Amino acid sequence: xxxxxxxxxxxxxxxxxxxxxxxxxxxxxxxxxxxxxxxxxxxxxxxxxxxxxxxxxxxxxxxxxxxxxxxxxxxxxxxxxxxxxxxxxxxxxxxxxxxxxxxxxxxxxxxxxxxxxxxxxxxxxxxxxxxxxxxxxxxxxxxxx
Amino acid sequence: xxxxxxxxxxxxxxxxxxxxxxxxxxxxxxxxxxxxxxxxxxxxxxxxxxxxxxxxxxxxxxxxxxxxxxxxxxxxxxxxxxxxxxxxxxxxxxxxxxxxxxxxxxxxxxxxxxxxxxxxxxxxxxxxxxxxxxxxxxxxxxxxx
Numbered sequence: 001x002x003x004x005x006x007x008x009x010x011x012x013x014x015x016x017x018x019x020x021x022x023x024x025x026x027x028x029x030x031x032x033x034x035x036x037x038x039x040x041x042x043x044x045x046x047x048x049x050x051x052x053x054x055x056x057x058x059x060x061x062x063x064x065x066x067x068x069x070x071x072x073x074x075x076x077x078x079x080x081x082x083x084x085x086x087x088x089x090x091x092x093x094x095x096x097x098x099x100x101x102x103x104x105x106x107x108x109x110x111x112x113x114x115x116x117x118x119x120x121x122x123x124x125x126x127x128x129x130x131x132x133x134x135x136x137x138x139x140x141x142x143x144x145x
Numbered sequence: 146x147x148x149x150x151x152x153x154x155x156x157x158x159x160x161x162x163x164x165x166x167x168x169x170x171x172x173x174x175x176x177x178x179x180x181x182x183x184x185x186x187x188x189x190x191x192x193x194x195x196x197x198x199x200x201x202x203x204x205x206x207x208x209x210x211x212x213x214x215x216x217x218x219x220x221x222x223x224x225x226x227x228x229x230x231x232x233x234x235x236x237x238x239x240x241x242x243x244x245x246x247x248x249x250x251x252x253x254x255x256x257x258x259x260x261x262x263x264x265x266x267x268x269x270x271x272x273x274x275x276x277x278x279x280x281x282x283x284x285x286x287x288x289x290x
Contacts (some may be wrong), residue, residue, distance in 0.1 A: 007263040026225045031176035031185035031217070038183055040176035040219040042232050072176070074185040080171045083261040087187050116228040116282055118152040137261050 006139055008084045013134030018088045021134065023047050025075040030055065032062050032071050032094075045073075046111040053090060053127040054097070054108050056115045062094055062125055069094045073127055088134035090127060097124040151284055153229045158279030163233045166279065168192050170220040175200065177207050177216050177239070190218075191256040198235060198272040199242070199253050201260045207239055207270055214239045218272055233279035235272060242269040 013021070022028075031040045045055040053073055062069055071094040078085035097105045108126055115122045158166070176185045190200040198218055207214055216239040223230035242250045253271055260267045 008261050010262040027223050029174045029176075029185055029219060029221075031174075031183040033178050033181065033183050036178065037215050037236070038176040038178050038217045040174055040185055040217045040234060042219070042221050042223060044225075044228075070182050072183045072185045074174060074187070076174075076187050078172050078187060080189075083189075089185060091182070116153050117155040 008137040008139050011136050011138065013086060013088065013136050015132055018132045018134040019047075019051055021077075021086060021088050022051070022053075022075055022090065022132070025077075028053075028055075028073050028075040030057070030062070030071060030073050032069055044113060044116060046113045048108060048111060051090075051129050051132065052108065053092075053129070054111050054113050054124070055127075056113055056122040056124050058115075058122045062096075062123070068096075071127055082139070084137045084139055086134060086136040088132065090129045091131040091133075092127045092129040094125045094127045097126055153282040153284050156281050156283065158231060158233065158281050160277055163277045163279040164192075164196055166222075166231065166233050167196070167198075167220055167235065167277070170222075173198075173200075173218050173220040175202070175207070175216060175218050175239075177214055189258060189261060191258045193253060193256060196235075196274050196277065197253065198274070199256050199258050199269070200272075201258055201267040201269050203260075203267045207241075207268070213241075216272055227284070229282045229284055231279060231281040233277065235274045236276040236278075237272045237274040239270045239272045242271055 027042055027044050029040050030043050043055040043057050045053050047053055073090040076087035097108055172187055172189050174185050175188050188200040188202050190198050192198055218235040221232035242253055
């Protein structure tokens with residue numbers, strides 16, 4: 001019936017492991033709401049010790065006039081052939097990193113996230129997470145990564 | 146200065162090529178707005194001849210009470226080491242596929258998108274695109290895929 005594979009089971013990933021997986025990734029997908037509409041773009045990023053995500057983009061207007069926006073940021077490792085893998089999602093507020101006069105901005109700018117594309121109009125943002133959740137899809141006997 | 150690589154250039158991908166790339170993928174990231182907040186999840190999917198994206202999920206409430214929601218759906222192929230690749234984003238309305246009494250729903254259900262995870266509470270959705278855009282990041286002499 002076209003459904004000979006065993007189905008994978010979905011399991012929550014503990015918060016500390018979510019953070020470990022997030023740190024292993026270099027690219028994630030950022031979702032923002034602009035004029036009531038969802039947008040999603042891939043961005044490369046870095047994570048500091050406390051779980052703050054730092055990225056740069058010029059592609060979408062991430063933040064409002066106040067330089068602040070609610071975002072969702074997703075990383076994953078998915079095996080299409082095995083139909084298993086994991087995903088981790090950070091929910092939180094994205095805030096533009098300004099002129100780096102404050103110590104935290106200076107520290108985050110030192111993470112040196114370089115945009116892949118040419119162009120100097122990129123803006124720096126940090127995401128301060130208020131929730132990090134993850135799910136793992138595994139077949140029996142496997143770990144899904 | 147930690148910046149020895151040449152920077153890639155960003156180029157728009159023509160609409161017909163966006164559709165070809167979309168069809169090559171099996172997993173994308175779906176962004177929805179729920180209670181004013183963005184959410185993003187990976188989903189496996191299929192595409193019909195006209196570019197309608199069909200997927201199943203139980204993980205988030207994609208649609209409102211009317212079974213309809215504005216979504217963004219992203220696929221990509223990104224090479225972290227080379228810092229190049231492409232992404233394609235579909236913007237459109239997601240509508241729950243109901244009891245398949247109409248010919249189009251019957252046709253879309255025949256695409257047989259099987260969810261990777263166990264569980265029968267998944268709901269079927271289709272995305273009717275009103276915009277498909279793509280960008281490719283390439284270094285000189287390369288194509289980024």
